[in-house]
Each structure stands twice: as structure tokens, then as C-alpha cells.
Amino acid sequence: MTTLSPLLQIEDLHVAVEGKEILRGVSLALYPGEVHALMGPNGSGKSTLAYAIMGHPKYQVTQGRILLKGEDITSATADERARKGLFLAFQYPVAVPGVTLFNLLRTAGRALRGQDLPVVQFRRRIREQANLLKMDESFLQRYVNEGFSGGEKKRAEILQLTVLQPTVAVLDETDSGLDIDALRVVAEGINAFASPANAILLITHYQRILRYVRPRFVHILAEGRIVRSGGPELAEELEARGYEQVLQQVRSQA
Amino acid sequence: MSDVALTQRPLSRLTEEAVRRLSARWGEPGWALHARLDAFHAYQQTPFPPPSHEWWRRTDVASLPYEAFQPDGDAPRRRTLGTARTLLRPGKEYDALLVQAEGHTLRHLLSPAVERAGVVVMPLEEALRQRPSLVQTYLGKAIAPTENRFTAMASAFRNGGVFIYLPRNAQVERPIHLLHILARPQGALFPHTLIVAEEGASATIVEDYWQEGEGPALALPVVELLLDSASQVRYTGVQCLGPQALFLSFQRSRILGRDASLLTYQIHFGSRFVKTVLENHLEGQGSRSDLLGVLFGDGEQVFDQVTLQDHHSPSTTSDLLYKSALKDTARAVYYGTVKVRRGAVKTDAFQTNKNLLLGGRPKADSIPVLEIEADDLRCSHAASVGPVDEEHLFYLQSRGIPLPEARRILVEGFFDPLAQRIPTPWLRERIWAFIHRKMQTPDASKGG
Numbered sequence: 006m007t008t009l010s011p012l013l014q015i016e017d018l019h020v021a022v023e024g025k026e027i028l029r030g031v032s033l034a035l036y037p038g039e040v041h042a043l044m045g046p047n048g049s050g051k052s053t054l055a056y057a058i059m060g061h062p063k064y065q066v067t068q069g070r071i072l073l074k075g076e077d078i079t080s081a082t083a084d085e086r087a088r089k090g091l092f093l094a095f096q097y098p099v100a101v102p103g104v105t106l107f108n109l110l111r112t113a114g115r116a117l118r119g120q121d122l123p124v125v126q127f128r129r130r131i132r133e134q135a136n137l138l139k140m141d142e143s144f145l146q147r148y149v150n151e152g153f154s155g156g157e158k159k160r161a162e163i164l165q166l167t168v169l170q171p172t173v174a175v176l177d178e179t180d181s182g183l184d185i186d187a188l189r190v191v192a193e194g195i196n197a198f199a200s201p202a203n204a205i206l207l208i209t210h211y212q213r214i215l216r217y218v219r220p221r222f223v224h225i226l227a228e229g230r231i232v233r234s235g236g237p238e239l240a241e242e243l244e245a246r247g248y249e250q251v252l253q254q255v256r257s258q259a
Numbered sequence: 260m261s262d263v264a265l266t267q268r269p270l271s272r273l274t275e276e277a278v279r280r281l282s283a284r285w286g287e288p289g290w291a292l293h294a295r296l297d298a299f300h301a302y303q304q305t306p307f308p309p310p311s312h313e314w315w316r317r318t319d320v321a322s323l324p325y326e327a328f329q330p331d332g333d334a335p336r337r338r339t340l341g342t343a344r345t346l347l348r349p350g351k352e353y354d355a356l357l358v359q360a361e362g363h364t365l366r367h368l369l370s371p372a373v374e375r376a377g378v379v380v381m382p383l384e385e386a387l388r389q390r391p392s393l394v395q396t397y398l399g400k401a402i403a404p405t406e407n408r409f410t411a412m413a414s415a416f417r418n419g420g421v422f423i424y425l426p427r428n429a430q431v432e433r434p435i436h437l438l439h440i441l442a443r444p445q446g447a448l449f450p451h452t453l454i455v456a457e458e459g460a461s462a463t464i465v466e467d468y469w470q471e472g473e474g475p476a477l478a479l480p481v482v483e484l485l486l487d488s489a490s491q492v493r494y495t496g497v498q499c500l501g502p503q504a505l506f507l508s509f510q511r512s513r514i515l516g517r518d519a520s521l522l523t524y525q526i527h528f529g530s531r532f533v534k535t536v537l538e539n540h541l542e543g544q545g546s547r548s549d550l551l552g553v554l555f556g557d558g559e560q561v562f563d564q565v566t567l568q569d570h571h572s573p574s575t576t577s578d579l580l581y582k583s584a585l586k587d588t589a590r591a592v593y594y595g596t597v598k599v600r601r602g603a604v605k606t607d608a609f610q611t612n613k614n615l616l617l618g619g620r621p622k623a624d625s626i627p628v629l630e631i632e633a634d635d636l637r638c639s640h641a642a643s644v645g646p647v648d649e650e651h652l653f654y655l656q657s658r659g660i661p662l663p664e665a666r667r668i669l670v671e672g673f674f675d676p677l678a679q680r681i682p683t684p685w686l687r688e689r690i691w692a693f694i695h696r697k698m699q700t701p702d703a704s705k706g707g
Contacts, residue, residue: 059657061653062649062653082656082662083653083656083657084655084656084657084658084659084660084661084662084665086657087656087657087658087659087660088659092657093657095654095657098654099648099650099651099654101651101654101655101669101672102651102672102673102676103669103671103672103673103674103675103676104655104668104669104671104672104675108668109655109658112655112658112660112664112668113655113658113659113660116658116659116660116661116664117658117659148672148675149654165658169658169659
């Protein structure tokens with residue numbers, strides 16, 4: 006059965022940005038139906054991992070590889086990765102002037118499937134998802150992220166996730182900057198997306214989103230390496246003791 | 260402009276005989292001939308604007324072979340529109356249509372409603388005969404023929420043009436479409452457009468410049484707009500001449516009445532060399548002016564655009580947005596001045612110029628200038644020159660969109676806010692078609 010092989014596999018990944026090594030040997034395997042939380046203090050390399058998985062040209066893989074559904078995508082372009090089923094919800098999504106959210110979704114949908122969905126059907130699907138995320142439909146006719154508040158940007162990212170239905174989703178601090186109501190709505194969107202057929206890497210600094218989106222595994226990233234992995238209880242431990250204490254313990258054990 | 264591939268002819272075609280022939284062609288009254296001759300002498304005596312002047316220093320207009328072009332060619336043998344036919348849509352979509360080929364009128368239509376309202380849309384030469392006092396009241400009130408060498412040249416050799424008069428409270432609902440066709444090789448076109456809007460009048464005007472064929476040609480339009488109180492005029496000039504044409508235009512609007520509003524829109528896709536000087540003067544208290552511009556340059560095209568937002572009176576607003584996309588070795592210069600005169604308090608003046616550099620080695624200069632003599636005002640300007648943003652590209656790629664399509668989407672997105680403000684749907688469609696064609700055209704200068 007295909008469910009025995011990971012959807013996303015990261016092997017000993019080393020990544021440098023402008024010549025400086027940020028990730029120093031990260032390995033991860035996400036199996037179908039799994040939600041993994043990746044936690045870590047600021048500067049630990051969380052976003053670097055997200056960008057490297059998506060294939061941002063500035064993030065150079067110096068060692069190791071990334072496999073998507075068993076296929077090596079380490080040197081694939083971002084659009085090739087997306088078409089193979091990868092998705093990144095950005096921590097700070099850029100405003101794309103002149104391109105409406107609806108147009109982006111339609112163009113992306115066509116690029117991913119290789120053909121247009123019937124407009125009526127596609128429109129209906131976007132509308133349903135937008136309602137689920139409590140987004141006003143007028144957002145669809147606005148330019149992507151232009152003049153959006155922080156919370157609106159995050160919702161727009163999750164809208165793209167639920168409409169485009171990737172196999173592997175990397176969510177980079179989707180919870181940051183959200184108030185409690187927005188957090189709940191976004192988390193519901195993520196839960197609605199999660200299925201036995203896909204996998205999610207949820208990158209976060211805080212434990213609070215994990216009350217709504219339950220991960221199977223929690224990993225702690227520090228100084229470019231995964232220093233500890235465990236179940237959901239690890240997130241609670243982090244919440245109770247703080248990064249500093251947990252990391253100190255890890256260091257003393259090393 | 261020494262690199263313009265045009266041969267200087269020893270014999271000038273811009274002669275006094277040509278002036279007299281043109282005047283005789285339309286059976287002009289004596290005063291009109293004398294006005295032409297005065298302009299001709301001014302043309303002979305006035306030097307080119309000096310390159311020391313900021314408006315004239317970035318491209319060399321003095322070296323262009325103006326005299327090689329013929330302003331007084333015979334009437335076109337074929338009375339057909341040729342390729343310009345594609346620009347005309349069923350009559351429903353305009354309230355007036357005037358088509359001229361080098362000054363010879365080919366089509367002249369007015370909707371009954373517009374005629375009943377007393378709206379005048381007629382060839383300027385015809386208006387000089389039929390409505391001399393009306394025309395004389397306004398002609399030259401925005402741009403004096405002797406103002407510079409170019410306006411003098413255009414006034415002496417005027418071979419076409421339009422007079423639009425919107426009487427008090429006249430509402431023209433559908434566009435007034437003016438189409439100038441350059442049809443003959445080495446032809447010169449000097450059209451003069453005079454637009455007068457009386458109090459409370461409203462109209463949308465589209466003036467089109469089109470060329471049959473791709474040979475060398477010259478177009479030098481002079482456009483005057485005079486707006487009285489509470490009038491609303493939307494004026495768009497669209498230049499799509501051939502790749503060897505020279506285009507120089509002088510457009511000045513005087514928004515004279517209170518609370519009048521003017522939109523000017525400059526759209527340039529064609530010509531080898533383009534120089535435009537556009538001034539909107541906000542003389543009436545509370546008046547408003549929007550200034551929009553779109554251009555897309557490829558090959559070896561050169562565009563040099565000057566704008567002036569001149570606030571004479573209090574509580575006036577001007578808002579400018581000019582965008583250009585350039586590829587190959589195309590070049591664009593934008594020099595835009597915001598002037599707020601003493602006493603023009605409560606002025607809002609905004610200016611944005613954005614230049615998108617695409618493939619090849621295009622170049623753009625953007626120079627915003629503020630001349631502020633009043634206080635208590637809001638004023639801002641922004642300029643940018645650069646390629647498509649890498650982070651925008653990555654964002655689209657991360658959604659599965661391949662790089663070439665991502666680029667295309669971003670170029671479309673660059674123009675979209677401006678395209679949406681094109682006042683007529685058929686023109687919007689045409690502009691998009693031009694943008695797409697320009698995006699696809701391979702670099703001619705590399706082809707060898």
C-alpha cells in the first residue's frame with residue numbers, strides 16, 4: 006500500500022542563505038494523514054525550512070534531499086513542486102498588485118490540474134470555502150493581499166490551501182498575528198483540509214494553535230537541527246517550561 | 260536621436276508654398292491664411308527648445324528630419340479606411356465619429372441626440388468656415404501658435420483637426436471617437452484638436468492616431484481643452500503608429516471653471532520616437548484633474564514624456580498615475596512637475612510613475628519635480644524603475660504557475676489598475692490586445 010511510504014521526506018537537509026548555513030541536517034518524514042508540528046525559538050531556522058521545501062531560489066540546499074511522494078524534488082522549481090502536490094502558506098505573504106485573489110485561484114487551479122474547471126463549479130467551490138473561513142466574497146475581487154490586514158492575509162492563504170487541495174501543506178506560522186477568533190476560524194480551515202490522503206507540516210512558535218489543530222508529532226528545531234521529537238505532550242511541556250529550559254535539558258543530555 | 264534611421268532630405272517640404280496650398284485646399288478666409296503665415300514665420304525664426312531646458316535635455320528633438328515629411332499630399336485615392344477599419348465598432352458605441360486621413364475627412368457621423376443637444380463635432384477647417392466667431396473665441400486660448408518651434412510648425416501646416424463644442428449642460432453619453440490616419444509614405448500629420456466644454460457639459464472623447472503601413476511618418480498634434488464650471492470631460496489619446504513614425508504632441512488643458520473635472524489619458528504603443536508635453540492647469544476653484552498614462556515600449560522605441568499639474572486656485576486636486584513597461588532596448592523618460600501656485604491652498608496633488616523593465620536591456624528615467632509656492636496642502640510623489648519583483652514571481656510559482664505565465668500575470672497586473680480606468684470597454688479590449696502582443700513580440704533588434 007502506498008500509505009506505507011511518506012508523502013514528504015526530508016533527509017539530512019543542509020540549507021545555506023547567502024553562503025551562511027542555517028539548517029544543519031534536518032530529517033523528517035510525513036506519512037499520509039499526519040499532522041506534524043515544528044516548533045522552535047526565533048532564528049532556529051523554521052522559515053528557512055519552509056522556503057527550502059518550497060524551493061525558493063535564495064535558499065540553497067548544500068546537502069541532503071527532499072522527496073515528495075518518493076520523488077526527489079531537491080532541484081525542482083517551485084512551480085514544479087506545487088504541481089507535484091506541495092503547498093506553502095507563507096508567514097508573510099506578499100501583496101501581488103493587479104492580480105485578484107479569484108484570478109490567482111483560477112490560474113493556479115488550471116496550472117495544477119492542467120485544465121480549467123468549469124467556471125460555475127469553480128466559483129461555487131471558492132465561495133463555499135470563503136464562507137467557511139468567514140471571508141467576505143468581495144475579497145475575491147481584490148488584489149491578492151493588497152491592503153489586507155494580517156488576519157485577512159492568513160485567511161487568504163488558508164483559502165488557497167482548501168481550494169487548491171495539495172497533498173503536502175507546509176504552514177509557516179499561520180497562527181502568528183491572529184486574534185483568538187481568527188485563530189479558531191483558520192484552525193477550522195486547516196482541520197477541514199486535513200484528510201487521510203494528505204499531510205501537514207505546521208510550523209509555529211506558540212503552542213496555542215495546537216489546541217485546535219492536533220498534531221501527531223511535535224518536533225523542536227534549534228540552531229538548524231531537530232533536537233527533540235515527541236507527541237503532543239512535547240508542545241505542552243514547551244508551553245509549561247519555555248524553550249530555554251527544554252533546550253538546556255537537551256544540551257545537557259547531548 | 261542621432262540613431263533614428265531616417266535619411267535627411269536636402270529639400271524641405273515644410274515651405275511657404277505648402278502653407279498656401281493647405282490654406283487654399285480648405286478655402287480658408289484671409290485671416291486664417293494670415294494666421295498660418297504668421298505661424299510659418301515664427302517656425303522659421305524660432306529655434307528648437309534648448310537642451311539646457313529640463314523638459315528638452317534628455318532626448319535630442321532638434322536632429323529629427325521634420326522637413327523630410329510632406330504635409331500637403333493629395334486626397335487619398337482610396338476613400339476606404341484600410342486597416343483602421345478594425346478600430347471602428349458598430350455605431351451604437353459612440354455618439355460621434357470623425358475619421359480623417361491626413362486631414363481629408365473620410366467619415367463624419369453624429370447621433371441625432373447629440374445633434375439635437377447642439378453639440379458640435381466637426382473638422383476644424385469646416386468649423387472655421389461655418390462657425391468662425393465661435394472657433395475664434397477659443398482657438399489658441401490654451402496653446403499659442405508661436406509658443407515654440409513645434410506649435411508654430413503645427414499651426415502653419417495644420418492639415419486636419421477637430422472642433423468639439425459642448426454647449427451648456429450638454430450630456431454626451433457615449434464616446435466621441437476621433438480617428439486620424441496617416442496613410443501616405445513620408446506623410447506629415449499636423450492635426451489641431453480644440454475641445455470646449457461649457458458649464459455643466461459632459462463627454463468622453465477618444466482620439467486615435469493610426470498609420471497604414473510601416474514607413475517613416477511624422478505626426479505632431481496640438482490639443483487644446485477648455486473647461487467651464489462643473490463640466491466633466493474624459494479625454495484619451497491613443498497612439499499606435501508604425502515602428503518608424505515620429506510622434507510629438509502638445510496638449511494643454513485649462514480647467515477654468517469651478518468644480519470642473521478633467522481626466523486625461525495618454526496611451527502609447529507605437530512610433531519609433533515619442534515626445535509628449537501635457538499640461539493640466541487647475542484654474543477654477545475646486546476643480547479636479549486625473550492624469551493617466553500607459554505605454555509599452557519594445558524594439559528601439561524611445562518615449563520622452565513631460566507632464567505638468569499646475570494648481571492655480573485653492574481647493575484643487577490633481578492625481579497622476581503613469582506606467583510604462585519596456586523591453587528589448589526601449590527607453591522611456593518621464594519628467595513630471597507638480598506646481599502649486601501662491602494662494603492655491605487646500606491643494607491635493609499626487610503623482611506616481613512606475614516603470615517595469617522586462618527582457619533585454621531597456622532603460623527608464625523617472626524625474627518627479629515639486630514646485631510649491633503655497634502652504635496648507637497635501638502633496639506626494641512616487642517613482643519606481645525595476646524588473647518584475649522576484650518575491651511576486653516566487654509567490655505565483657509556489658501556487659503551481661510556471662515562470663513565463665507568472666511573468667505574464669504580473670505584467671497584466673501592473674497595468675490592470677490603469678486598464679480598469681479606460682473609459683470605454685472597446686478601447687480597454689484593444690489596449691489589452693496591444694499589451695499582449697507587445698509581451699509576445701520577440702526582440703526585433705536581436706533578430707539580425
